[in-house]
Amino acid sequence: MEILIIALVIFLAVGIFRYYRQRAYLKTLTEEEFVKGYRKAQLIDVREPQEFEKGHILGARNIPVTQMKQRLIEMRKDKPVYLYCQSGSRSARAAQLLHKxxxxxxxxxxGGFKKWTGKIKSGH
Structure with a gap:
């Protein structure tokens, strides 16, 4: 039982540490804040191509998180990077990779694309 408690404490500590470390390099913006800055930045949709085709934020480029390592050459380090996915977990993963x-x-x-109320471009 004691080992279980120690393991749980360590797990929680690591989770809290990761959360705060991520907040140091990744800023999460409301839709209003996001709209203010994304036109002057690189707007990247990190979802898979079939999701992107169904609909995406106007002006976004599709670089899936699964291909990001191979496609880093397509993104500039001297310009802000605005990321989104369907809900927020993949964009956080992409941000971690970019930060590294x-x-x-x-x-x-x-909240990701599913919470987006602004302009979108949809496929078929």
């Missing part, structure tokens, strides 16, 4: 590769100015859309 030296990107500084990283933002994500709070």
């Amino acid at each position: 590769k030296g990107y500084q100015d990283i933002y994500q859309l709070k």
Whole structure:
């Protein structure tokens, strides 16, 4: 029982540490804040191509998180990067990868595309 409690405490401590470390390099923005800045930035949809085709934020480029390592050359380090996915978990993963590769100015859309009420471009 004691080992279980120790393991739980360690698990929680690691989770809290990761959360605060992520907040140091990834800023989560409300839709209003996101709209103010994304036109001057690189707007990246990190969802899979079939999700992107169904509908995406106007002006976004599709670089799925699963392909991001191979496609870093497509993103500039000297311009802010605005990320979004369907709900927020994949954009957080993408941000972690970008941070490790030296990107500084990283933002994500709070609640992801499913909460987006702004302009979208939809496929078929």
